[in-house]
Amino acid sequence: MSSASNSRITRRRLMGTALAAGSSALIFGVRVGFSQTTGPFSLPPLPYAEDALIPVISSTTIGFHYGKHHKAYVDNLNKAVEGTEWKDKSLGDIVKATFGDQRKTTIYNNAAQAWNHTFYWNSMRPSGGGEPAGIIADHVKDSFGDYTKFRQEFATAAVTQFGSGWVWLAQGPGKKLVILKTANADTPMVRGTTCLLTCDVWEHAYYLDYQNRRLDYVNAWLDKLVNWEFASQQIAA
Ligand code: MN
Numbered sequence: 001m002s003s004a005s006n007s008r009i010t011r012r013r014l015m016g017t018a019l020a021a022g023s024s025a026l027i028f029g030v031r032v033g034f035s036q037t038t039g040p041f042s043l044p045p046l047p048y049a050e051d052a053l054i055p056v057i058s059s060t061t062i063g064f065h066y067g068k069h070h071k072a073y074v075d076n077l078n079k080a081v082e083g084t085e086w087k088d089k090s091l092g093d094i095v096k097a098t099f100g101d102q103r104k105t106t107i108y109n110n111a112a113q114a115w116n117h118t119f120y121w122n123s124m125r126p127s128g129g130g131e132p133a134g135i136i137a138d139h140v141k142d143s144f145g146d147y148t149k150f151r152q153e154f155a156t157a158a159v160t161q162f163g164s165g166w167v168w169l170a171q172g173p174g175k176k177l178v179i180l181k182t183a184n185a186d187t188p189m190v191r192g193t194t195c196l197l198t199c200d201v202w203e204h205a206y207y208l209d210y211q212n213r214r215l216d217y218v219n220a221w222l223d224k225l226v227n228w229e230f231a232s233q234q235i236a237a
Pocket of ligand 1: 200202205
């Protein structure tokens with residue numbers, strides 16, 4: 001390898017690291033916050049250590065889920081957009097622009113999964129979960145009646161999502177909070193819905209720890225991991 005290509009790769013790696021670090025810091029500062037404005041896209045750093053969500057999610061699950069699955073979506077997206085106009089767009093813009101286009105399913109699926117996974121990692125934190133406090137608690141009460149009803153509705157959506165998909169707390173029209181479920185890579189953000197939280201219910205998210213017991217995973221996720229601060233930061237004023 002020539003020294004010229006060596007230094008180019010090093011520079012690209014350094015830039016990728018800087019962009020990834022920047023996007024992580026900004027996730028909590030702006031509404032969506034995936035700050036990379038063009039490709040090639042980098043895998044954003046996890047907001048915590050791989051073992052930080054034990055005992056709800058093992059480091060083995062996080063290791064595969066983040067290090068293999070999420071990474072593969074980012075890598076496959078970069079391959080799919082190489083040499084196309086899409087490489088100069090932001091991740092969010094790619095997801096929105098390719099949604100529903102049967103000729104762009106590879107780009108859409110990988111871009112949406114890259115976006116959804118970054119949103120998922122930030123929807124969790126160590127020692128999270130349980131009832132929210134502050135403004136988000138008021139929104140939950142206004143929209144669902146009380147926290148118990150919200151918890152029940154979210155868990156029911158998770159177990160009734162047939163096959164792979166996602167469950168979301170989102171802010172619909174009129175600022176009311178709603179629980180949505182989407183299949184495969186689909187994400188409510190393509191319709192302009194403000195996403196507040198998401199729980200990944202693909203089997204790869206829980207099977208090593210819970211096998212077929214999706215409800216146990218989702219209840220533990222709600223009780224111990226939900227990052228309500230992140231949800232509050234996404235909410236429209
Ligand atoms: Mn996943």
